[in-house]
Amino acid sequence: MEKNNAPLLEMRNIKKGFFGNQVLTDINFTLEAGQVLGLVGENGAGKSTLMKILFGMDVIRETGGYEGDVLIEGEKVQFNTPFDALKAGIGMVHQEFSLIPGFTATENILLNREPKKKSVISEVFGQRLDTLDYKEMDNRAAKAIEKMGVDIDQKMVISSMPVGHKQFTEIARELSKENLKLLILDEPTAVLTEQEAQALLDSIRGMASRGIAVIFITHRLQEILSVCDKVVIMRDGYVVKDVAARETDVRDITHYMVGREVAAGGAAHDIRDHSDARTIMSIRKLWVDMPGEIVRNVDLDVKEGEILGIGGLAGQGKLGIPNGVMGLYEAGGTVEFDGKPIALNSPRKCLDSQLAFVSEDRRGVGLLLDESLEWNVAFPAMQVQNKFLKRLGFFTWRDEKAIHQVTNQYIEELQIKCTGSGQKARELSGGNQQKVCLAKAFALEPRFLFVSEPTRGIDVGAKALVLEALKKFNRESGVTVVMISSELEELRQVCDRIAIVSGGRIAGILPADHSSEEFGMLMVSQVK
Template identity: 60%
Template structure:
């Protein structure tokens, strides 16, 4: 490869999933030792693009992709991640792929272990070479040291804090001697501010040694501080490519959105009235890895839209997961004055609550079943909806026609892009899967609906639709909604009050109309609210 030849060149790359176009005509280049920031809203196509580059099987199982990819001057089309790794492309995904029972050393050197000779090799060949653990430990320590962090190579990954797990993932890619291009997908999302600074310094050092980096992040200031240039994706298209020295955070945000997202604030003069307290939470703790809740208390009034916000890893996601029984929890929760039994998901549903999880694939959906079955399943199991009794109830029959009518209603209302109600959930894009999760909860018609990250993975144009749909259900059916989101402005656009979670506790509860600076101070731990003030705010 000539010195002035880009290490990576994409020409008119596109991708369709089951008739839904998610990438169109994507083209850009990346030079040796260059750091490129790839940014865009959730659902813009970043993850799909990296799956294509890394040869993920789902791409070829769904018809391949359009366009051409050139790596080191030659055209490539990797059929598996192993081919990409052999070519010199490393990737650190958002989800950890570490083996919990292995040490840092064993995870970093997995499938590339150092071995040594012994006499049995003469009889049984190289298959009986033994692990050279001292050399392996030295290699792991060298890769860790490159990152500038202190991690004991002998520590089990199951015992590591989440930040150290992220550094172990990156060290694994650094140890590969042939890595020429490293893709980092939201690498600082689970890191503290100081850890993020260490990582950024390490990435700069890798680039100085000639390694090219694609850095995907929602933290736009980090992108500007670290990267040489940015590529902005919106709705599957490259809408801007620019040097970071020439741009601001505000400009990048504008390119990502393309237009100012219409605010969903209530109309001027609208008067909101609420009933008595419907949900009371006292001293709740939840053992959810990465989102530990230590001591949370709040009250929600009937008909209210109550928001829960805060920085990543502070516990905001653990609250709904604990109340709905998905993770071990303790404390006291009451619905309409009646105690809710924790650690009992079915009991929470039968009591009149529903949950749209942030983990739509792991918790929210039956991936191999149709859209109609996904929407109806919970209501059938808990409330016996869509069931026709025969012979005085001795025989019960599923009402497939009613299920299909219900599915078609929500497909239209939420603008779910699909071939029909029988299409399997696994075949839908992430955003449309999220909409199916919402519909499933709406079908139950709960008294209290918990929704976590309801617009994650949904394109910008559909966000307003989802938020307006939540508001409409709140108005028309009196449904009380507790909404958790990482986006403060999203919470302010729909909620009546917002609680900010910091270090597993409620830092404060403010009306949605409060200045954004006050929310920011709560998130950063700059304001400490006394227990008495918290109780008063909750009421």
């Protein structure tokens, strides 16, 4: 094959076994320079493993390598570490952030590639005493952010950033590399609001027009169709379809992904009217100091037994509300639950009052990544409620049988793909980790549940399952649920009422069967 006619990337007959499972079987596809390839499949289909092979991730080598060939511009390559891939012009933005929390966006964007300045001392004693050229660092970081087309504060420290801005920092870091030929984006829009996601899609088109190829992994199928040139669909470790994006549609992709029909979204058909129910939670004049979110003056009453949705545009306050009530960020105002005041800025008091929270940041605050699924599911209930414990006099020990039982119950109910309840949370795909976060909240058997972005990073088949599990939890256990989501259609499928937040206040609350346009008008309204 002539090098000039060769595709930028070719993957031939790739096979891989992982944690005792055959994860990839005979994967083949090609990618041209400047082409955008959408890689889709249910959680556990093998997408992330395939990208780890391409990026030379250590975990592949440490688990016995892989079979098959990777070719870049017609030449066979063997990446033993991510540094080899980076040298060949491949960049990757992972589901899990690899940023240094105490560094600014600029410092993270240029990490290990900082421009240096010579000084009199370094001229004498060698380049190790060069100083950082901060002005040039700012310029280069600003250029990368500009290339991305999304504005983030380059001087902000990562630990203070909202989760969406962390994602953009990762992308800007890759775009700042001069030799970038291929960028792998693994679920980049999962943590983004609709507005931010749209900005990223524009940015992907910009990359492609500059000749950079992009592999775009996402569960938001409409995004795949709007930005990709071709779609590669995986199921159970196989490529089941490789098709031009213009020759397929959401229904077709879904069919190949899951091998079954999945009902399309729409407003919920079983909305219930709770107007006569008592108010279980009353929020007054709530403000929250959460980076990237405006929560100024929220008044909200939640009715007992309902599923209340909270939606709104990026940064308008929807994520700040649960984080403030549950004490994860500094907050003021008053919150009453079941007629009694709840102390703000005290997560433990919320849990003691039988409130639970599934955070949008599942890796930051949601999971003990190096612990087993059993420990993840049972630990909060054990710590807060003394559940899953046995006692004899002064002695207390864990009820291993009960822990094993409850974990397996949720593995089955939520269809968590794992090798067993003893598997570490870190080894699960992103969507399955999200299901573990839900199981952990369910195991607390709370009276009231905040769930923030519950289907973030979850594929179309699992999404329906998770939303159904939330409805079932609400109906059968009588738990009041407040669900926060960036996807209005998802809220309309599940909720009884939906509150829209704009400018840090509630712009309005409507029954879920009102039209998308009515909710859209509330999103853009300016509440005085």
